[in-house]
Amino acid sequence: MTVRVLISDKMDPRAAAIFRERGVEVDEMDGQTPEQLKAIVGKYDGLAIRSSTKVTKDLLDAATRLKVVGRAGIGVDNVDIPAATARGVVVMNTPFGNSITTAEHAIALMFALARQLPEADASTQAGKWEKNRFMGVEVTGKTLGLIGAGNIGSIVASRALGLKMKVVAYDPFLTPERAIEIGIEKVELEELLKRADFITLHTPLTDQTRGILSRGALAKTKPGVRIVNCARGGLIDEAALKDALDSGQVAGAALDVFETEPAKDSPLFGTPNFISTPHLGASTNEAQVNVAIQVAEQMSDYLLLGGVTNAINMPSLSAEEAPRLRPYMTLAENLGKLVGQIVGEDVRSVAVEVEGAAAQLNQKPITGAVLAGLMGTYSQTVNMVNAPFLAKERGLDVREVRHDREGDYHTLVAVEVVTSKGTRRVAGTLFGNRAPRLVEMFGVEVEAELAGSMIYIVNTDTPGFIGKLGTALGQAGINIATFNLGRRAAGGEAVALVAVDGDVPQTVVKTLCGLEGVREVVPLRF
Numbered sequence: 001m002t003v004r005v006l007i008s009d010k011m012d013p014r015a016a017a018i019f020r021e022r023g024v025e026v027d028e029m030d031g032q033t034p035e036q037l038k039a040i041v042g043k044y045d046g047l048a049i050r051s052s053t054k055v056t057k058d059l060l061d062a063a064t065r066l067k068v069v070g071r072a073g074i075g076v077d078n079v080d081i082p083a084a085t086a087r088g089v090v091v092m093n094t095p096f097g098n099s100i101t102t103a104e105h106a107i108a109l110m111f112a113l114a115r116q117l118p119e120a121d122a123s124t125q126a127g128k129w130e131k132n133r134f135m136g137v138e139v140t141g142k143t144l145g146l147i148g149a150g151n152i153g154s155i156v157a158s159r160a161l162g163l164k165m166k167v168v169a170y171d172p173f174l175t176p177e178r179a180i181e182i183g184i185e186k187v188e189l190e191e192l193l194k195r196a197d198f199i200t201l202h203t204p205l206t207d208q209t210r211g212i213l214s215r216g217a218l219a220k221t222k223p224g225v226r227i228v229n230c231a232r233g234g235l236i237d238e239a240a241l242k243d244a245l246d247s248g249q250v251a252g253a254a255l256d257v258f259e260t261e262p263a264k265d266s267p268l269f270g271t272p273n274f275i276s277t278p279h280l281g282a283s284t285n286e287a288q289v290n291v292a293i294q295v296a297e298q299m300s301d302y303l304l305l306g307g308v309t310n311a312i313n314m315p316s317l318s319a320e321e322a323p324r325l326r327p328y329m330t331l332a333e334n335l336g337k338l339v340g341q342i343v344g345e346d347v348r349s350v351a352v353e354v355e356g357a358a359a360q361l362n363q364k365p366i367t368g369a370v371l372a373g374l375m376g377t378y379s380q381t382v383n384m385v386n387a388p389f390l391a392k393e394r395g396l397d398v399r400e401v402r403h404d405r406e407g408d409y410h411t412l413v414a415v416e417v418v419t420s421k422g423t424r425r426v427a428g429t430l431f432g433n434r435a436p437r438l439v440e441m442f443g444v445e446v447e448a449e450l451a452g453s454m455i456y457i458v459n460t461d462t463p464g465f466i467g468k469l470g471t472a473l474g475q476a477g478i479n480i481a482t483f484n485l486g487r488r489a490a491g492g493e494a495v496a497l498v499a500v501d502g503d504v505p506q507t508v509v510k511t512l513c514g515l516e517g518v519r520e521v522v523p524l525r526f
């Protein structure tokens with residue numbers, strides 16, 4: 001089936017070129033209204049965006065084919081991640097492609113504030129030559145306070161150290177070792193506010209960072225501080241910033257990002273010593289080429305090969321590892337389906353065990369596939385992306401166990417579920433690392449390929465039963481493809497997994513249940 005991607009924001013043409021080279025059909029339509037987007041999004045497997053497209057729950061509801069949202073950039077606050085996860089849509093970003101560019105924009109704005117460059121430029125071009133009006137400050141020897149010292153913050157720090165500034169940072173997740181490594185001093189927010197001559201912000205917008213420069217925080221800053229925000233609108237209380245600029249508590253502020261974007265009528269506009277840019281942090285040729293190439297490669301890898309890189313809502317899985325994992329995922333999903341079809345929703349906990357060669361692999365996708373198979377038997381919308389999330393939502397206790405040693409098989413995946421009636425375990429292996437096969441079912445050694453239509457039958461182990469079963473199926477017009485048998489040593493119980501051509505109607509299930517000695521019959525679909 002053709003794989004289709006929509007690029008819904010302005011993006012470097014290299015993104016579309018890469019999609020085409022990799023055999024993905026691509027449409028480029030930036031500037032669509034939410035309604036226009038909603039009307040067309042149902043045709044696409046992938047949506048490539050920057051910060052303008054808002055991927056809301058409403059849009060996701062219309063995106064029935066969507067498998068991946070790729071953000072050519074860093075911030076994913078324009079994507080409803082919980083809604084995407086619930087729908088099984090992977091959300092990926094490109095976390096490094098525009099970091100240098102954004103750090104450089106922060107430094108540029110810091111210099112622009114220090115020397116009042118925009119106002120000096122406007123005045124000069126207006127023919128005023130106001131040489132005495134624009135007295136600046138040096139940055140050398142001054143203290144820069146970073147709020148957030150992740151990728152961009154640490155690049156800003158390295159540039160500021162090169163400018164002979166002293167750098168302090170407030171970042172609760174910054175380790176003391178990392179602070180020493182990048183040559184900065186880790187401090188609490190209060191201390192940063194007290195000491196910084198310049199403050200730059202580099203955190204995501206979260207419940208913890210929203211309004212981090214509040215009215216109260218601005219009042220605690222060193223008088224005459226200059227503030228740069230190239231991270232996200234909402235980190236600074238804009239009304240309080242306006243008052244602080246008017247009172248002189250803040251000597252200058254430069255915002256690339258605003259609480260409401262596009263910002264068309266901010267109260268800050270026109271304030272002396274206030275500089276604004278229209279969310280230009282990532283806007284250089286270099287950064288846009290980087291993020292366009294990266295997002296197209298990542299999305300193509302996922303859509304074509306199953307590789308997952310830089311996903312926000314799913315563990316990573318390299319495009320090289322994905323093909324090695326694929327047969328395991330088929331096995332894991334089928335084991336999940338097998339248990340799910342037999343025990344139904346009565347599952348309290350699931351343990352996924354990997355042994356031997358399987359233990360050398362990334363276990364998360366295997367567990368995801370088991371859960372997708374298991375819950376897919378009673379939920380239409382479950383897939384590997386949302387299965388762990390849905391399992392958590394249902395209160396399902398999920399455990400992963402890894403045995404490096406080899407047991408009877410060189411590689412094994414086992415699924416053990418606890419139900420109200422007790423524990424049930426199934427296990428499978430890969431022969432020649434290719435064909436996935438069941439090898440153990442509920443304590444009985446049964447070898448079978450789990451595929452197509454099958455019937456699971458438990459019966460009292462008596463002579464002549466298989467003949468009666470064959471006759472009953474034959475009379476119902478059902479052809480047996482393969483017959484896989486096993487028996488429990490104790491209790492005289494036999495287990496059969498019969499592969500048949502075509503579906504097994506309920507009337508046939510009823511007939512089989514009526515055969516002498518039959519204890520359980522479940523039709524299965526793989």
Ligand SMILES: NC(=O)c1ccc[n+]([C@@H]2O[C@H](COP(=O)([O-])OP(=O)(O)OC[C@H]3O[C@@H](n4cnc5c(N)ncnc54)[C@H](O)[C@@H]3O)[C@@H](O)[C@H]2O)c1
Pocket residue numbers: 074075076095098099102147148149150151152153170171172173174202203204205206208209230231232256257279280281282283
């Ligand atoms: N203006 C632009 O065009 C532009 C471009 C790129 C990135 N950004 C934005 O810049 C921000 C930073 O990007 P990054 O790549 O450095 O991200 P990052 O994840 O590498 O770094 C963010 C840092 O913030 C820290 N942090 C989290 N919560 C915090 C809190 N409560 N207080 C203090 N620090 C906290 C984290 O520990 C982390 O070190 C993001 O919001 C991103 O969207 C903007």
Ligand SMILES: O=C(O)[C@H](O)COP(=O)(O)O
Pocket residue numbers: 050051052072073074075076098279280281282283
């Ligand atoms: O988070 C980001 O990467 C920046 O905000 C860039 O946004 P943009 O792609 O809309 O320029």
